[in-house]
Amino acid sequence: MAVVTAPAIAAFGVLATIAIFVFVRRDAVRRDVTRPNSWAAVAAVPFLVGVSLHLFATVPTTGVIMTANTGLVLYTFEREIAAEDDDPAEPGRLPHDPVRSSSDSTRGPESDEE
Template identity: 50%
Template sequence: MAPYALPVGIVGTLVSVVLFVYTRYDADRVGVSRPLLWSLATSGTLVAGVVMYLFTSAPLPGVIMTANTGTVLYGFERELTRRDEQPAEPGQLPFGPGESESVDDRLASGDAGPVSGDDPTARSQSADGRPAEPTDAEDVADPR
């Protein structure tokens, strides 16, 4: 057994317990459905990562990905819950095929799309509404 195994195991266990408690508290506060399940998912994947690190020869990037999976998925679920008025449904997209957010919904959420001048491919217009002539700063065909 490696000399660092005991400290890593102790720290991993303590961090897992703290993560479980905090996830449960945060999920209750935000209103995420099934807070106990999310608490188990976040702390369980961390424990799995610590066990893989200590007792297997798994590559370190895989161990890190395993340890972070539950926390990342909980972050997505939390964002969906805070964004929508309804609780998030696992396995269901917010919009069905062919549906999209209406312009009014985007304006209300503050995501109205690009503002004039944000689109680098858009050409500027003169005062009378006609497209302006290309300048040196814009892509112009090279005469060479």
């Protein structure tokens, strides 16, 4: 049974690694993230390492999952940093919110005390 499963997992790992590389590179180009090829490799290679650990080494599943997700998490952080505005934070409003009118900004937070 392991003989049939291991090649399937290996094939899935290689195909998923290629898919991750292509998706991350396209997304990085679309979002103007610097060095899209490097970020695609940073996201895809740890996934392939995680699949390899699952196939060839006796490691805990949590280690495999953490290794496989590392590159995707790092790229997600870089993507958020690249999407940030250069404007300073405005108290009382979330980033990318539409500008509120003056009547909305005079209201304070609602309280439960009456």
